[in-house]
Amino acid sequence: MPELPEVETIRRQLAKKIVGKKLKGKKIKAVRRRAKVLIINFADGSSLVFHLKLTGQLIFNGQPLKYTRKIFRFDDGSKLVFNDARKFGWWKIVKNTEQIEKRFGPEALEINLKTFKDCLKKHPNTKIKPLLMDQKFIAGIGNIYSNEILFAAKVLPQRRVKTLKDKEIQQIHQNIKTVLKKAIRYHGTSAQYYLDACGKKGSYINYLKVYQRDGEKCVRCSGKIKRVKIGGRSAYFCPKCQK
DNA sequence: ACAATATCCTGCGAGC
DNA sequence: TGCTCGCAGGATATTG
Numbered sequence: 236m237p238e239l240p241e242v243e244t245i246r247r248q249l250a251k252k253i254v255g256k257k258l259k260g261k262k263i264k265a266v267r268r269r270a271k272v273l274i275i276n277f278a279d280g281s282s283l284v285f286h287l288k289l290t291g292q293l294i295f296n297g298q299p300l301k302y303t304r305k306i307f308r309f310d311d312g313s314k315l316v317f318n319d320a321r322k323f324g325w326w327k328i329v330k331n332t333e334q335i336e337k338r339f340g341p342e343a344l345e346i347n348l349k350t351f352k353d354c355l356k357k358h359p360n361t362k363i364k365p366l367l368m369d370q371k372f373i374a375g376i377g378n379i380y381s382n383e384i385l386f387a388a389k390v391l392p393q394r395r396v397k398t399l400k401d402k403e404i405q406q407i408h409q410n411i412k413t414v415l416k417k418a419i420r421y422h423g424t425s426a427q428y429y430l431d432a433c434g435k436k437g438s439y440i441n442y443l444k445v446y447q448r449d450g451e452k453c454v455r456c457s458g459k460i461k462r463v464k465i466g467g468r469s470a471y472f473c474p475k476c477q478k
Numbered sequence: 479a480c481a482a483t484a485t486c487c488t489g490c491g492a493g494c
Numbered sequence: 495t496g497c498t499c500g501c502a503g504g505a506t507a508t509t510g
Contacts, residue, residue: 236503271504289503290488302488321487323504360480370505377504427489427502467482468503 237287239343239375240418241429241437242271245293248432249273249315252295257310258283270339270374274332282332283307285317290428291324293317297434320428339374343411346373351408355396363399363407364392365466376411379424379446382471384410386445391477392470393463403478417442445471 237245250266253275257263261277268274273293275283285293290302297316299306305326307315317326329335341350354373358366366372367381376384385392388406390399399407423429423437426447431437444454449462449471458475 238504286504288505319487320489321503323487358479362480365481368504 236289236377236379236426237291237423237429238271238377238380239268240380240415240439241423241431242268242273242287242375243419244422244437245432246273249275249293249295252313252432253309253315256313258307260310269332269336270342270370271377272335274335281328281330283326283328284332284335285326286324287319288321288323288325290320291317292319292428292430292434293432294430294434295432339370340372341374343373343375343415346408346411348405348408352404355399355404359395359397361396362392362465363390363394363396364470365468366396367407367411368466368468373411375415378468379426379443380414380418382446383444384414386472386477387414389477391474392465392472445473447471 246266246268253263254265255263261279263275264278265276267276271286273285287293294316296313299316300318302318302320303316304319305317340354358372364381364385367376367384368378382392384407387410388403390403390407418424418439421437421439421442422431424439424443425436426440429437445460448460451460453460453473453476456473456476458473460471461474462469462471
């Protein structure tokens with residue numbers, strides 16, 4: 236599922252390819268990202284906005300396929316193909332992105348430790364994993380990376396915020412950045428459907444430590460990776476070395 | 479304030 | 495082989 240690293244990968248690739256081109260007569264000024272939302276900015280201030288949800292793909296000059304929902308054509312004949320097998324994704328044109336952007340909390344890659352701690356204080360009884368996935372709390376993290384971040388921080392996903400020690404909060408904060416940045420370097424995780432804007436798979440799947448690895452041996456301590464439901468979502472963790 | 483559940487949709491794997 | 499069934503999941507709404 237496209238999370239911050241996947242959408243950021245698409246954003247960077249797309250920016251190189253389409254900035255300066257025209258779409259329906261409107262010149263493209265920038266390609267931006269907020270949380271998991273991709274924003275194509277036009278010179279007149281309006282924007283074309285996408286959310287890929289679970290199975291969305293945005294492929295520059297891609298071949299139209301069975302699940303192609305929309306093709307955007309640029310003035311030079313190139314095109315942007317929007318595929319989405321499960322139809323959860325959406326796109327729309329907005330006059331400005333204010334309404335969309337204000338729904339989200341601080342960007343995961345930008346939040347500083349103090350702000351992170353302040354945000355945590357507001358949710359003392361919430362379990363840490365669902366909170367990391369809450370876009371109003373912090374923007375960009377989904378199921379794959381919440382699991383990977385908590386593994387890296389050695390914190391169990393079902394821990395309640397008020398039980399976290401200062402050191403653990405620091406570890407979570409730091410690993411939000413290191414995990415997401417590494418995932419961007421490898422163009423994200425192609426677990427099922429995700430493809431980048433060039434139609435290629437991301438290779439971070441090779442670096443996943445816990446996600447979809449239940450039953451396997453922990454790479455850190457040789458414990459056995461477990462999977463449980465937390466907040467209706469699959470949580471993967473090592474019960475031995477995550478505390 | 480937080481949790482649990484339903485909703486949208488369809489590919490996929492399991493079971494028969 | 496081919497059917498049915500249940501599950502997965504981001505975000506949101508609703509109910510507890």
